[in-house]
Amino acid sequence: MIVFEDVIKVYDPDVVGLQDFTCHIGKGEFVFLVGPSGSGKSTLIKLVLKELVPNSGRILVAGRNLGTLRKSRVPLLRRNIGCVFQDFKLLPNKTVHDNVAYALEVVGEPRRSIRRKVPEILSLVGLAEKTDSYPHEISGGEQQRVSVARAFVNHPPLLLADEPTGNIDPETAVGIMQLLVRINRTGTTVLIATHDRDMVNRMRRRVLQLEAGRLVRDERRGSYDQVTEEVGDAF
Amino acid sequence: MRFSFFLSEAFGSMRRNWVMAMAAVITVFISTAILGAVLVTRDNLNQGATSLKNRVMIEVFIKDSATPKQTQALERKIQGMNDVKSYKYISKEEALRRFRERFGERIVANLPINPLPASYEVQVKDADQVDRVAQQFFNDPTVDNDPGTHNGVKYAKETVRKMLGTISLIEKGMWVTTGIFAAAAVLLISTTVRLSIFARRREVEIMRLVGATNWFIRWPFVLEGFITGLVGAVLAAAFVWVGNWGIANWIQTSQIDFLSLRIFRMWWQGGTWPLGLMPTLAILGAFLGAVGSLVALRRYLKT
Ligand SMILES: Nc1ncnc2c1ncn2[C@@H]1O[C@H](COP(=O)(O)OP(=O)(O)OP(=O)(O)O)[C@@H](O)[C@H]1O
Ligand SMILES: [Mg+2]
Numbered sequence: 057m058i059v060f061e062d063v064i065k066v067y068d069p070d071v072v073g074l075q076d077f078t079c080h081i082g083k084g085e086f087v088f089l090v091g092p093s094g095s096g097k098s099t100l101i102k103l104v105l106k107e108l109v110p111n112s113g114r115i116l117v118a119g120r121n122l123g124t125l126r127k128s129r130v131p132l133l134r135r136n137i138g139c140v141f142q143d144f145k146l147l148p149n150k151t152v153h154d155n156v157a158y159a160l161e162v163v164g165e166p167r168r169s170i171r172r173k174v175p176e177i178l179s180l181v182g183l184a185e186k187t188d189s190y191p192h193e194i195s196g197g198e199q200q201r202v203s204v205a206r207a208f209v210n211h212p213p214l215l216l217a218d219e220p221t222g223n224i225d226p227e228t229a230v231g232i233m234q235l236l237v238r239i240n241r242t243g244t245t246v247l248i249a250t251h252d253r254d255m256v257n258r259m260r261r262r263v264l265q266l267e268a269g270r271l272v273r274d275e276r277r278g279s280y281d282q283v284t285e286e287v288g289d290a291f
Numbered sequence: 292m293r294f295s296f297f298l299s300e301a302f303g304s305m306r307r308n309w310v311m312a313m314a315a316v317i318t319v320f321i322s323t324a325i326l327g328a329v330l331v332t333r334d335n336l337n338q339g340a341t342s343l344k345n346r347v348m349i350e351v352f353i354k355d356s357a358t359p360k361q362t363q364a365l366e367r368k369i370q371g372m373n374d375v376k377s378y379k380y381i382s383k384e385e386a387l388r389r390f391r392e393r394f395g396e397r398i399v400a401n402l403p404i405n406p407l408p409a410s411y412e413v414q415v416k417d418a419d420q421v422d423r424v425a426q427q428f429f430n431d432p433t434v435d436n437d438p439g440t441h442n443g444v445k446y447a448k449e450t451v452r453k454m455l456g457t458i459s460l461i462e463k464g465m466w467v468t469t470g471i472f473a474a475a476a477v478l479l480i481s482t483t484v485r486l487s488i489f490a491r492r493r494e495v496e497i498m499r500l501v502g503a504t505n506w507f508i509r510w511p512f513v514l515e516g517f518i519t520g521l522v523g524a525v526l527a528a529a530f531v532w533v534g535n536w537g538i539a540n541w542i543q544t545s546q547i548d549f550l551s552l553r554i555f556r557m558w559w560q561g562g563t564w565p566l567g568l569m570p571t572l573a574i575l576g577a578f579l580g581a582v583g584s585l586v587a588l589r590r591y592l593k594t
Binding site for chain 1: 303494
């Protein structure tokens with residue numbers, strides 16, 4: 057689904073975003089991206105969205121080479137990628153319903169199908185009651201569920217989440233994570249950048265760990281910290 | 292992509308940011324109203340200047356001693372002039388009748404003889420040619436010139452020239468004003484739109500992340516600019532229209548008749564109120580609004 061080959065991303069004055077990064081993420085995988093602050097997690101996600109362009113290397117998303125992808129095709133790429141962010145990124149002037157519907161309007165979905173799909177996905181994320189509320193009228197956890205609903209309403213093959221539980225209390229975070237797992241079960245590839253140690257440890261999924269822009273660990277059923285294993289080895 | 296979706300987006304945004312929308316409408320209103328007023332005034336001054344030019348008339352007085360033959364010769368001379376548009380013979384009797392009309396019976400009644408000379412009233416085609424035409428009568432023996440002068444030829448040389456000069460000066464000033472306000476309108480509109488888009492740049496960013504194409508993002512903004520521009524300009528056109536009507540009525544009822552120039556009249560009063568001005572202003576306003584939006588959006592839709 058996602059292929060990175062020797063990708064280097066350097067920000068203007070010698071600030072390393074991503075260094076010699078190579079990795080493959082297969083179709084239908086559920087992957088955690090961990091690492092300390094400033095290690096390049098958001099950079100990686102922005103590269104997949106073609107919000108950023110790498111200095112060198114090759115990136116393939118769903119078989120498409122982003123290096124040769126024309127600017128005018130970028131919106132098409134993004135329609136096939138659902139996005140969830142730490143700050144939710146909801147349109148403040150639109151109701152819950154209209155925020156989700158916007159993702160469908162963008163792809164030119166017929167009105168009838170919008171009328172069917174939006175309530176469907178909203179009840180899936182448990183927000184059927186809040187359809188006509190505005191983002192500022194609902195809690196952070198609810199806002200994040202709206203943003204998950206919007207990311208998934210198109211049933212994209214790939215879903216990216218940049219610290220989706222960063223602004224949410226642990227209980228609510230579990231709910232969000234369960235949603236992402238359910239989405240993953242429908243065949244959608246899910247990539248989550250996170251600092252949520254408990255979550256990663258509990259889920260035991262593939263973990264990619266970044267350190268100053270380099271990939272330092274790629275573990276199939278990993279935990280948040282590498283140390284845990286080393287400690288385990290010591291016994 | 293649905294037009295109704297873009298339209299409802301545009302109206303929704305205007306309802307939410309109604310203060311901004313009002314500011315934009317007022318901006319368009321003021322600048323297009325000034326533009327419209329300038330254009331109407333220019334149009335009317337042009338008309339005034341044309342009618343003034345058309346009334347440049349040379350009076351050629353004929354000696355009382357001139358024989359009918361001499362008078363006929365003078366008439367043939369006038370007929371032969373290229374720059375003459377028309378001419379009219381005013382007999383001594385006609386001159387007296389006019390004098391009586393103007394100054395009353397009493398003065399005329401006391402006159403022993405008719406002292407007024409006969410004359411030709413010569414209209415020239417082009418006001419600029421008035422000197423050349425007049426000069427041709429200066430040394431004509433039939434013309435009632437006192438020896439050494441040419442006071443038998445009268446024309447409103449200086450007055451007309453000054454007036455035409457003034458009008459052309461005012462006209463030039465108006466062109467400059469028009470230019471300045473057109474530029475100001477574009478600037479103000481694009482600034483207003485830019486401010487409102489700047490306030491919503493986060494929204495634009497989110498729309499792009501969700502996969503909206505640039506045109507999908509642009510359309511509501513462009514429509515918004517279009518509608519604001521249209522509303523402002525239509526109001527301005529109506530304002531200018533009513534203003535013109537007021538001036539026309541004032542000129543009609545007031546005693547001053549502005550050299551009996553028939554200006555600022557509405558079309559039903561036989562004037563040439565520029566009917567095309569209304570749609571022109573409206574289209575201009577709508578166009579300015581839409582272009583203002585596009586220009587302002589450019590920065591946020593680069594990649
Ligand atoms: N727009 C930018 N311009 C310059 N440097 C940047 C920019 N964005 C990120 N960086 C730098 O690139 C490096 C990686 O940043 P990135 O945002 O990818 O880290 P992160 O792993 O997402 O961190 P966090 O966990 O705090 O979100 C950091 O050193 C950061 O300062
Ligand atoms: Mg980050």
